Amino acid sequence: MIDLTTTIRISIRSLKANKMRSFLTMLGIIIGVGAVIAMLAIGSGARSRIAAQISSMGSNLLMILPGATTAGGVRMGIGTQPTLSMADAEAIRKECPSVQYVAPVVNGVAQVVYGNLNWSTGVIGTSPEMVFVRDWEITAGRNFSDDDIRGATKVCILGQTVIENLFGDINPLGHVIRIKNVPFTVIGILQRKGQSPTGQDQDDVIYIPVTTAQKKIFGTTFPGMVRIIMIKARSPEVMDSAEREITDLLRQRHRIGPRQDNDFTVRNLTQIMQVQEQSTSVMTILLGAIASVSLIVGGIGIMNIMLVSVTERTREIGIRMAVGAKTWDIRLQFIIEALILSLSGGLIGIITGIVSSRVISSLAGWPVMISIFAVMLSFSFSGIVGIFFGYYPAHKASLLDPIEALRYE
Amino acid sequence: MTLIRTEEIIKVYRLGEIDLKALNGVTTSIDKGEFVSIMGPSGSGKSTFMNILGCLDRPTEGRYILDGIDVSAFSRDELARIRNEKIGFVFQGFNLLRRTTALENVELPMVYSGVSQKERRERAREALNKVGLSGREDHYPNQLSGGQQQRVAIARALVNNASIILADEPTGNLDTKSSKEIMEIFTRLNEDSGITLIVVTHEPDIARYSRRIIRFLDGMIISDEKAQ
Numbered sequence: 001m002i003d004l005t006t007t008i009r010i011s012i013r014s015l016k017a018n019k020m021r022s023f024l025t026m027l028g029i030i031i032g033v034g035a036v037i038a039m040l041a042i043g044s045g046a047r048s049r050i051a052a053q054i055s056s057m058g059s060n061l062l063m064i065l066p067g068a069t070t071a072g073g074v075r076m077g078i079g080t081q082p083t084l085s086m087a088d089a090e091a092i093r094k095e096c097p098s099v100q101y102v103a104p105v106v107n108g109v110a111q112v113v114y115g116n117l118n119w120s121t122g123v124i125g126t127s128p129e130m131v132f133v134r135d136w137e138i139t140a141g142r143n144f145s146d147d148d149i150r151g152a153t154k155v156c157i158l159g160q161t162v163i164e165n166l167f168g169d170i171n172p173l174g175h176v177i178r179i180k181n182v183p184f185t186v187i188g189i190l191q192r193k194g195q196s197p198t199g200q201d202q203d204d205v206i207y208i209p210v211t212t213a214q215k216k217i218f219g220t221t222f223p224g225m226v227r228i229i230m231i232k233a234r235s236p237e238v239m240d241s242a243e244r245e246i247t248d249l250l251r252q253r254h255r256i257g258p259r260q261d262n263d264f265t266v267r268n269l270t271q272i273m274q275v276q277e278q279s280t281s282v283m284t285i286l287l288g289a290i291a292s293v294s295l296i297v298g299g300i301g302i303m304n305i306m307l308v309s310v311t312e313r314t315r316e317i318g319i320r321m322a323v324g325a326k327t328w329d330i331r332l333q334f335i336i337e338a339l340i341l342s343l344s345g346g347l348i349g350i351i352t353g354i355v356s357s358r359v360i361s362s363l364a365g366w367p368v369m370i371s372i373f374a375v376m377l378s379f380s381f382s383g384i385v386g387i388f389f390g391y392y393p394a395h396k397a398s399l400l401d402p403i404e405a406l407r408y409e
Numbered sequence: 410m411t412l413i414r415t416e417e418i419i420k421v422y423r424l425g426e427i428d429l430k431a432l433n434g435v436t437t438s439i440d441k442g443e444f445v446s447i448m449g450p451s452g453s454g455k456s457t458f459m460n461i462l463g464c465l466d467r468p469t470e471g472r473y474i475l476d477g478i479d480v481s482a483f484s485r486d487e488l489a490r491i492r493n494e495k496i497g498f499v500f501q502g503f504n505l506l507r508r509t510t511a512l513e514n515v516e517l518p519m520v521y522s523g524v525s526q527k528e529r530r531e532r533a534r535e536a537l538n539k540v541g542l543s544g545r546e547d548h549y550p551n552q553l554s555g556g557q558q559q560r561v562a563i564a565r566a567l568v569n570n571a572s573i574i575l576a577d578e579p580t581g582n583l584d585t586k587s588s589k590e591i592m593e594i595f596t597r598l599n600e601d602s603g604i605t606l607i608v609v610t611h612e613p614d615i616a617r618y619s620r621r622i623i624r625f626l627d628g629m630i631i632s633d634e635k636a637q
Contacts, residue, residue, distance in 0.1 A: 006520055017508050319504050322465065323565065324493020324521040326486040402465045406504060 011337040025305045026345035028298025033349025033378045034356060035291035040374035041357035043284025045367035050280055054273040056193050058134040060239055061270050062231040067263030082225040083263045088253060089229050095249055098242035100234045103130040104226040106213040113178040114166040121162050123179055123206045125213020133232040141173050141188035144209050152211035157188035161204040182216050184208065239268060299385035302338050306393035317397050318405025331398035338390020346382030350375055412605055413439040413462060418471035420457050431457040433628035444599045444606045446616035449625030459609050463496055463575045464488040493522050497566025501578035503558040505550040511537060511561045512546040518569040536564035540594055556587030563594060576608045580615055592618045
């Protein structure tokens with residue numbers, strides 16, 4: 001058996017002899033590997049963005065919305081009837097063992113003024129538990145206290161976007177802003193959270209005590225009612241039982257008979273997000289699978305060219321056999337040629353894939369994530385393609401009859 | 410000392426339904442150091458006989474004993490090894506690898522016998538020197554004349570210390586002057602190095618260089634005599 005380095009050198013030489021053809025053959029693999037890497041990068045980029053958004057929303061999240069009004073047979077949609085009260089929130093906190101935090105919400109959009117700057121933003125009246133429900137850190141200052149809720153004090157906690165728009169570089173702590181002309185003292189600053197899964201800017205927000213919101217900002221005809229109740233369950237495992245406990249409790253509290261519909265809706269936000277994440281994974285696998293088809297097509301291209309090459313080089317094979325090349329010497333030479341084609345195609349394909357996914361990400365604004373796994377996978381796949389599609393031509397070459405091969409014109 | 414002995418060799422080619430008997434009981438022996446010409450009209454079986462002697466083909470029946478070993482039933486790879494170690498070929502059409510330098514062409518047999526790169530270089534250089542091609546190591550076949558190409562082929566046949574050189578119409582593609590040069594190299598190799606030479610030819614002028622002429626007709630030896 002001849003040594004590998006010599007075989008490799010022989011193979012490289014014959015590939016170099018047909019540069020254009022070798023390149024075109026490689027192109028199939030380059031496109032295949034590039035496509036696999038780019039597709040997986042886009043897919044896992046999308047998935048990681050969704051995962052990040054899920055965790056930015058807060059984990060184990062449930063949202064209770066009030067029910068729909070029906071006025072003269074016209075159903076008005078979820079949230080049109082104020083059926084949830086502060087007392088409901090309090091009851092859930094006390095009586096549902098699977099629930100860890102409860103944050104009632106009274107919200108609206110309001111104009112906010114600081115000095116000569118103004119900004120319109122979402123103002124959320126809530127309890128101190130909100131930051132725990134949302135897994136949201138207060139980077140400076142303090143959270144609301146129970147006294148703030150009880151006394152309906154005029155204090156607020158600001159999101160980063162609001163700070164940027166009202167204060168610029170000034171530290172807002174202790175300053176007074178006016179919400180609907182009511183002065184509020186800034187007591188805390190929220191950490192930056194970025195976009196929500198639905199694309200909203202989560203940092204464009206002001207938290208104020210829920211009682212203050214009810215009494216001083218969003219005066220309501222239904223005192224003690226809240227728009228939404230946000231819930232954090234104790235763990236992902238008890239999400240379902242938390243949902244059940246809340247439903248049972250609220251049905252009882254709202255005196256809903258066994259045949260009547262709920263006048264509220266419990267939404268499992270985390271679950272919704274997870275379904276979205278799963279569908280993204282499926283999409284990633286699908287994209288990868290489609291891309292690998294082109295890799296296989298590239299492999300067939302290699303086989304095609306290798307078969308042509310074997311026929312063209314029949315005489316060379318005859319000469320090699322005459323001077324003592326054994327079956328496997330010839331076979332190995334052609335397999336290695338196919339391997340060099342597919343592996344160097346694979347290498348260039350990796351570079352192409354990385355570059356093109358970067359280009360896609362900057363042009364289309366999609367997040368991409370190139371994983372080592374995808375790179376290794378497609379590279380080794382290209383090697384397997386090379387061996388698989390190179391074997392048959394190599395086998396054919398090695399079984400040529402030396403006499404006929406020498407006579408071949 | 411007998412180097413080659415064939416006993417009742419029969420070679421049958423199957424062409425569709427018809428069996429074609431290319432060799433019909435060839436028995437002969439050739440001693441070490443002989444210089445033999447094989448002559449005969451085309452279709453007489455001389456090329457088939459050469460292919461069997463060169464271990465490129467196996468006899469259908471009969472025995473071929475090379476250097477004391479019966480190789481008639483050897484496998485493809487075993488025959489490849491015998492060709493590599495004992496036999497050097499010189500063809501009418503030179504059969505050099507294109508896009509490969511003279512030196513690398515000469516190295517080729519050693520590639521398949523596992524000689525190290527360094528030693529290959531050295532021995533190939535030496536062999537080229539022996540056929541008078543020093544300084545042409547890096548030339549490609551298409552940069553060499555026919556006579557020079559054939560000399561590269563001879564160097565390739567020599568380089569692995571083959572005990573037999575089989576030449577199939579070695580001067581068929583050459584002019585008279587180059588033919589003469591080639592035959593002189595053969596004669597010198599035979600006389601000085603004691604290499605056994607078997608040359609297939611149909612030119613009496615070429616056969617005259619040898620010391621024994623075997624004539625074939627219809628797959629059989631019809632005469633075997635000393636050359637004048």
